[in-house]
Amino acid sequence: MSMVQAGQGAPSPRGILVQWANEQESWVRVLVAAVLEKGGPLENDVIERSFEVLLQANGLCDEVAPADAPELVDIASPASEDASMTIDRLRDVAGVNALAADQTIEFDKKLTILFGQNGSGKTGYARIIKRAVGARSHEEILGNVASGATSPKPRACFDLTVGGTSQAVDWSNDVGRDPLNRVRVFDSQTAALHVDNNLEYIFTPAELARFSDVTHAIATVQERVTNERAKRQKVSCLSPNPFTAGTRVHDLVQDLGSETSFAELQDLAKVEDDSKKHLENMRAEYALPASGADDRQKVGLQRQLDDLSDLTAILSALELFDAVGYNEVLARVAEARRGVTELRTTLFDADHPAGEPDDVWQDFIEAGQAYAEHLGFSEYPQEHDSCLYCRQLLETGAISLLRRYGDFLTGAAQTQLEVQVEALHDRVPALTSEQVQASRSALSNVEDDSDPRRIALGLLADAEAALLLVENRQVCTHLDLAERSGGLKPSIQGLHDRLVSEKQTLEDKQKNQGQVLPNLQRKIEDLDDRIKLSTHLDQIKDCTANAKAAQRLEELNQEISSSVRKSLTRAANRASEELANQDFKLRFDEECAALEAPAVSLNFQARQGSAQRTKRVFDHRPSQILSEGEQKVLALADFLAESRMHDSKHPIIFDDPVSSLDYRRMDKVADRLAQLSTEHQVIVFTHNIMFAAKLLDHCQSRRNRAAFMEVRDSGTEKGIVALDVEPRLDTPPNLAKRVEAAISEASQAAPSSQDAQIAHAYSWMRSWCEAFAEQELLANVSQRYRANIMMTRLDKINVAGLGDAIPILSSAFERFSRYMTGHSHPHEQQGVRRTIAELKQDWDELKKMRDQYQGS
Secondary structure, rough: OOOOOOOOOOOOOHHHHHHHHHOHHHHHHHHHHHHHHHHOOHHHHHHHHHHHHHHHHHOOOOOOOOOOOOOOHHHHHHHOOOOEEEEEEEEEEEEOOEOOOOOOOEEOOOOEHHHHHHOOHHHHHHHHHHHHHHOOOOOOOOOOOOOOOOOOOOOEEEEEOOOOEEEEEOHHHOOOOOOOOOOEEHHHHHHHHHHHHOOOOOOOHHHHOOOOOHHHHHHHHHHHHHHHHHEEEEEOOOOOOOOOOOOOOHHHOOOOOOOHHHHHHHHOOOOOOOOOHHHHHHHHHHHHHHOOOHHHHHHHHHHHHHHHHHHHHHHHHHHHOOOOHHHHHHHHHHHHHHHHHHHHHHHHHOOOOOOOOOHHHHHHHHHHHHHHHHOOOOOOOOOOEEOOOOOOOOOOOHHHHHHHHHHOOOOOHHHHHHHHHHHHHHHOOOOOHHHHHHHHHHOOOOOOOOHHHHHHHHHHHHHHHHHHHHHHHHOOOOOOOHHHHHHHHHHHHHHHHHHHHHHHHHHHHHHHHHHHHHHHHHHHHHHHHHHHHHHHHHHOOHHHHHHHHHHHHHHHHHHHHHHHHHHHHHHHHHHHHHHHHHHHHHHHHHHHHHHOOOOOEEEEEEOEEEEEEEEEEEOOOOOOOHHHHHHHHHHHHHHHHHHHHOOOOEEEEEEEOOOOOOHHHHHHHHHHHHHHOOOOOEEEOOOOHHHHHHHHHHHHHHHOOEEEEEEEEEOEEEOOOOOOOOOOOOOHHHHHHHHHHHHHHHHHHOOHHHHHHHHHHHHHHHHHHHHHHHHHHHHHHHHOOOOOOOOHHHHHOOOHHHHHHHHHHHHHHHHHHHHHHOOOOOHHHHHOOOOOOHHHHHHHHHHHHHHHHHHH
C-alpha cells in the first residue's frame, strides 16, 4: 500500500504560515523562510539579519535602500527534525510477576515478534513496556504472588538508540519515563478508546511546531528592538568612531555628550587651504622608509653573508686537503688489497672447487665470523661444535678449515689492509660534493668578474669534481686545491667584512627612523582627522537624531506586539484546525482502506485550543452497530492515523492486535504492520501462531528483517525467551527441504539406527502429501484451522492434472502411513523394513508427480 502525502487538497499548516508571512513586512519573511528551511529554532545570525532588515526598512541604519525579502512559496515540508528512536533490548528484569530474572530480549530495529501461549509470561513483558512508556492502558505490576515471599520492587533496564546515540534507561516501576514516553502502544483497552471515545490529539505535528519557532524568533527580534532603543538613547550618532585612535579629534568624538565643547571641534575643523597638499607630502615622506625597502636590503645582505660563511668553511676544508698524500695512501691501500687477495688465493684455492676465493667469498666468511662473535662464540669452532647455519655436527676437516678462515681474517695482511684503509679515511676532507654544489648554486648569480666570489666559482667546480673522485676512492687529479683555497680566502674575508659594515650602517639608519617615523605618523593622523572632521560637524550638531530613532523603535515595539504576534496566533489556530480536521481524515481514510475497516463518519470539535474527534455509524456509536472484529480494525485504523500525525520515527507496540479477527482481516493487519516496520520499529506480542507466521511471510516477501522469539513457561519460571526459533510453515517447498535432510541423515546413519531414520523420513513425506494436496492440488480452497471455504479460489485448481496426480498421491499417502513410526502395523507386516533405495525411489516418485502436475 502506498500512503498518499497527508494534507493534499487542503491548506497545510506550512501553507497557512507561508500565506501569513507574505502579508507581513520583509523582516518577518526572513524569519519564516529560515524556520521553514531549517525545520526548527533559528540561530542568532538569522535573527540578526532579520533585525537589520527591520532597521533598514525604517531608516534606522546607514543603508539607504531598504533590503527586501521575496514572497515565500509553499513547498513540501522537510523531513521531521525529531530524532528517531529504537528499543534495542530489555534486560535485568526483577520483581515482575513470575518472570525469570536472567532473560534479555534483543529487539530488531524493524520488526520483532514475541510469541507465547497463555500463561507463558509474554504479558509480563508487555506490562513492563506499557508502564514504562506511559501507555493509555498501563496497569499496576505485581511480583510473584504465588511464591509467598516478598517480591522486590519491579525494575528493568531498557537499552535505546536515540538520534544515533546509545543510552540506557533504568526503570523502577515508574510511568512514562523519558524518552520511552515517545513510544506508542496498541492493545485491547486502547482499541476500545479508539472506537467510541472522544479523543484529543496527543501529538503536536512538526508543521504546527514551526509556528512556535516563528513566534520565538519574532520575540527575539523584538528583544533586540528594545535593546537598540536603549542604546540609541545613550550613545552618540557617530558609531563607530570614524577617526584614528589617539588624535585629539578622536578623543573628543569618542566622549560626545552634553559636556562636549562643540566650539573646540569647530576650531579643529578649520585648516589651511593647502592642508591636503601638505598631508600628501607628509605621507610621501613617511612612505619611503615605511615601504620596507631597507628591510629587504638588509635581508639581501644577510643572505650574502650566509653564503660567504658557507664558502669560507669550504675553503678552510680544502686548504687542509693534501691531495698528493691522499693519492699515496690510496696506492698503499691498493697494494695491501692485492696482498690480501694473493694470500687468500694461495691459502684457500684448493679448498673451494665450487668457486674462486674472491671478494664475495671473503665477505661470506667475514659474515660468518661476525655471526659467531654475535652469538658469543669467541673460541669457535671447537670439537663437537655444530655449523652455525645448518646446525649439523662439524667434521674434523670442517673445523680445520674454519680455524684457517679465522687465522686469515686476523692475519698480518688483513691487518695491514685495515691500517691503510683507516689512513686513507683520515686523508679525506670533511666535506661533500653536495655541500660544494649548493655553494656553487648560491653564488651563480654573481656577474662581476672582479668579485672574488666569481673567482671562487671555478675553484668550487674543480673541488666538486675532486670530491666525487675522493668519495669513490679514485685518484685525485686536482692537486692544487689547497694552494688555491688559501690564496682566495683573504679576498673573501675582505668582502665579508665590507658587507657586515654595510649591514650595520643600514641598521643604524633604521634605528633613527624608529624615532622619527612615529612622530611623523602622529602628525599625519592629526591633520587627516581635522580635514575629515568638517564633513561630520552637521551630524554631530544634530544629536537629536538619536532621540527620534529611539522614539521610532518604541513604536515598532508596539506594532510587533499588537499586530504581528496577534495575527500569527490566529494563523496558528487556523493551521491547527486544518491539520486536525483535514490531515487526520486523509490518514484515517488511508488506514481504513488498507485494513478494509468499515465506513464511519468523522466529526471534529475544537474547544479551548484542543482538537477532538468522534466516529459515528448512521448517528450511532460504532460499538452499537459493528461486530467485534470490525471494531478492532476500526480502532487499528484510528490508532495508526493518530500515530502518523507526528512525523517522528519512534517505536510502535502491538499487544495481541488480531484477537477476534477473521483470517482475511488478520492477513490485512499482518501486511500493514509489515509495511509499517519499514518506517518504524514495530514490536508485536501475540499468542496467535498463524498471525505470527503471516507477519513473517509478509516481511519475507518485502525482503525486510524480522526477529521471532518464543516466550515459554519452564514449569518453575515464566518468561523464558527462546531465541532463533520461528513458527513452522508447512508448505511443500519447506517440507521438501526437511524430507531431503531426513533422507541424507538416513543414508549416513549406522545400520543400528537406520531403520528409525527411514521411518522419520516417511513421516515428513506423509506431511508433504497433506500440504501438497491442501495448497497446490486444491489451491488452498480449504485449509486446516480455518472454518470457511475460499470459493474464489476454485478456478485456481488444475483440473486437467488431477486425474494423474490423485492416484499416485493417494497410494503414496497410504503406503507412507504404514512405514512411519506413528502408525500401528498388522503382525504380519511388523518385520517389513524399507531400504534407503526404496525410500529415495518413493520420494522421486512424488517429485516427478508434482513436476508433471505443475506442467500440465
